[in-house]
Amino acid sequence: MTINLQIDEAxxxxxxxxxxxxxxxxxxxxxxxALRExxxxxxxxxVLDLFGKIDYDENYNYKQQRHQ
Structure with missing residues (x-):
């Protein structure tokens, strides 16, 4: 896509x-x-906005999951 923009040269x-x-x-x-960044x-x-908004099972045992 071609777009003509005036951007500060400095x-x-x-x-x-x-x-x-x-x-x-x-x-x-x-x-x-710059656009990618x-x-x-x-x-x-x-993603950061989701912190504290997702409910999870308090009985979840991640160590047990690793051994399965």
């Missing part, structure tokens, strides 16, 4: 500088990596 250059990639990255590579972070936040 921000892109800073992202290139901190990317620590072995190969030469393009601006496109940096933007794609953004999506991953949002998915992690959804």
């Amino acid at each position: 921000l892109v250059q800073q992202a290139l500088a901190v990317s620590h990639q072995q190969t030469e990255q393009t601006e496109r590579d940096v933007v794609e990596q 953004y999506v991953q972070r949002r998915q992690q936040m959804k």
Whole structure:
């Protein structure tokens, strides 16, 4: 997909500088990596929201399950 965006050039250059990639990255590579990290972070936040909301059986014995 082709999208034309105006992105702060200094921000892109800073992202290139901190990317620590072995190969030469393009601006496109940096933007794609930023989007991947953004999506991953949002998915992690959804999982964190579940803590304390899932009921479990208090009599569950994980040690017994391991031996089966």
